[in-house]
Amino acid sequence: MGEVIQMADVQGGAERTVSPVSISTPLLTREAFANAVGLPAGVIIAQCDKGYWPTMKVGKRVFVNVELIRKRALEQEFKV
Numbered sequence: 476m477g478e479v480i481q482m483a484d485v486q487g488g489a490e491r492t493v494s495p496v497s498i499s500t501p502l503l504t505r506e507a508f509a510n511a512v513g514l515p516a517g518v519i520i521a522q523c524d525k526g527y528w529p530t531m532k533v534g535k536r537v538f539v540n541v542e543l544i545r546k547r548a549l550e551q552e553f554k555v
Contacts, residue, residue: 501542502531508539 503511508528509519519539523530529540 501540502533502538503541505530505537505539508541 505520505523506516509516512519519528522528523537523539529543531538531540
């Protein structure tokens, strides 16, 4: 998946291990997507509930459709 990064806690000075999230998968849970983009999970969950991010429900779980985000970004990139 990737190398594990050691980070020092800013307030307490304690070290913790952070494993990078791979966003090469087409669907991520809202929490994993929040971790990947560096925002709090509550913010992403609220944005998903408002329809700002494309989501897909599988059973009782809600996933962010990362592949659709990637596709839309590529379409916008080439517009003049």
